[in-house]
Amino acid sequence: MSFDLLVKNANLPDGRTQMDIACKGGRIEAVEAGITAEAGKVIDANGRLVSPPFVDSHFHMDATLSLGLPRMNRSGTLLEGIALWGELKDILTVDAVVERALKYCDLAVSQGLLAIRSHVDVCDDRLTGVEGLLEVRDRVKDYIDLQLVAFPQDGLYRSPNAEKNLLKALDMGVDIVGGIPHFERTMEDGARSVVRLCEIAAERSLRVDMHCDETDDPLSRHIETLAHETQRLGLHGRVAGSHLTSMHSMDNYYVSKLLPLIAEAGIHAIANPLINITLQGRHDSYPKRRGQTRVPELRAHGVNVAFGHDCVMDPWYSMGSGDMLEVASMGLHVAQMTSREAIRYCFDCVTGHPARAMGLEGYGLDKGCKADFVLLQARDTIEAVRLKATRLAVVRGGRVIATTAPREAELSLEGRPGRIDPSAFAPREG
Numbered sequence: 001m002s003f004d005l006l007v008k009n010a011n012l013p014d015g016r017t018q019m020d021i022a023c024k025g026g027r028i029e030a031v032e033a034g035i036t037a038e039a040g041k042v043i044d045a046n047g048r049l050v051s052p053p054f055v056d057s058h059f060h061m062d063a064t065l066s067l068g069l070p071r072m073n074r075s076g077t078l079l080e081g082i083a084l085w086g087e088l089k090d091i092l093t094v095d096a097v098v099e100r101a102l103k104y105c106d107l108a109v110s111q112g113l114l115a116i117r118s119h120v121d122v123c124d125d126r127l128t129g130v131e132g133l134l135e136v137r138d139r140v141k142d143y144i145d146l147q148l149v150a151f152p153q154d155g156l157y158r159s160p161n162a163e164k165n166l167l168k169a170l171d172m173g174v175d176i177v178g179g180i181p182h183f184e185r186t187m188e189d190g191a192r193s194v195v196r197l198c199e200i201a202a203e204r205s206l207r208v209d210m211h212c213d214e215t216d217d218p219l220s221r222h223i224e225t226l227a228h229e230t231q232r233l234g235l236h237g238r239v240a241g242s243h244l245t246s247m248h249s250m251d252n253y254y255v256s257k258l259l260p261l262i263a264e265a266g267i268h269a270i271a272n273p274l275i276n277i278t279l280q281g282r283h284d285s286y287p288k289r290r291g292q293t294r295v296p297e298l299r300a301h302g303v304n305v306a307f308g309h310d311c312v313m314d315p316w317y318s319m320g321s322g323d324m325l326e327v328a329s330m331g332l333h334v335a336q337m338t339s340r341e342a343i344r345y346c347f348d349c350v351t352g353h354p355a356r357a358m359g360l361e362g363y364g365l366d367k368g369c370k371a372d373f374v375l376l377q378a379r380d381t382i383e384a385v386r387l388k389a390t391r392l393a394v395v396r397g398g399r400v401i402a403t404t405a406p407r408e409a410e411l412s413l414e415g416r417p418g419r420i421d422p423s424a425f426a427p428r429e430g
């Protein structure tokens with residue numbers, strides 16, 4: 001039998017070593033040691049890590065790469081970011097949205113990031129972002145799985161036409177129902193918005209992904225309503241709570257009641273470490289709260305936790321490079337998840353866990369999965385996170401779609417080696 005692509009001597013995220021991966025017709029045909037069949041292309045991984053692609057389950061592609069337009073965020077707060085985005089929204093064009101989004105998708109491919117869930121603001125009567133990102137979803141479909149969330153940025157009830165626009169965006173083909181209950185005018189309106197949005201999703205058999213409780217207010221408890229509505233409407237496994245930062249500040253007793261409710265409803269929790277470590281705690285003097293949701297506790301209750309990038313060079317965040325390993329690294333630092341197995345878990349938070357939250361079909365490195373994966377300049381997942389490892393090759397449908405030369409430094413030091421490979425400093429730990 002002849003394969004399209006054969007990867008030799010790969011280490012896998014689950015700890016298997018010296019594995020060969022054979023691909024044909026866009027799918028993985030075999031993952032085992034010592035495959036000898038012919039292949040159109042052979043890559044020797046040489047003991048380096050091959051992972052399924054990185055997945056970002058929380059992003060804003062309508063705003064990405066707009067940094068400085070029309071001005072910079074001076075306070076650095078979430079609220080100034082929203083106000084600034086409001087100024088930019090009025091002057092957006094479809095062409096500009098498409099151009100910036102495609103540019104970001106190019107960057108994503110180079111980083112081995114091949115599935116993205118992007119929120120798209122529907123509080124704009126022209127639906128410029130929706131029109132632009134629907135076009136982008138179509139244009140990138142051969143190399144990126146792009147899911148779109150109808151996101152009422154200015155509030156479902158706080159913004160006059162938000163509900164009408166949200167329904168229109170769904171009619172136009174946006175995939176998922178979004179929300180922002182903590183930004184509504186009152187707690188009651190916030191809870192009411194969660195009920196209405198979940199009902200819309202249930203009526204249309206869609207998934208839900210809400211910005212939920214992205215605040216330091218410990219009394220922001222919309223996640224409780226989201227869990228309840230998920231139960232009531234039978235949406236188990238189809239609902240994600242994004243950010244959930246108020247959980248950081250909540251009373252421990254209340255959280256002990258809340259965590260089982262989230263688990264019972266099968267809600268996916270999506271933390272955004274890079275963004276929330278910079279946005280939260282802005283009203284604190286010292287000590288300043290970290291503001292990230294309770295990742296180890298959610299994990300301990302069996303909740304599927306993913307880490308999202310959220311923003312790259314936009315009104316909320318001026319940094320970022322589409323590197324989900326940077327996201328994983330920040331997540332583990334903020335959550336103090338420093339044990340070996342916790343670091344491996346953080347790698348899963350930017351690969352398998354968000355894939356599950358997005359319901360991606362054929363994701364993984366098993367026979368029958370899509371032949372999508374990344375060869376990294378690292379021997380295992382811990383090293384990959386530590387080094388933010390170079391993506392040596394990115395494969396989609398059994399075809400190499402991006403390569404990067406290995407990182408290597410040349411030294412000119414007497415009596416020392418001439419070259420160093422950053423991934424050659426410690427014994428492999430699996």
Ligand code: FE2
Nearest residue numbers: 058060211310
């Ligand atoms: Fe967000």
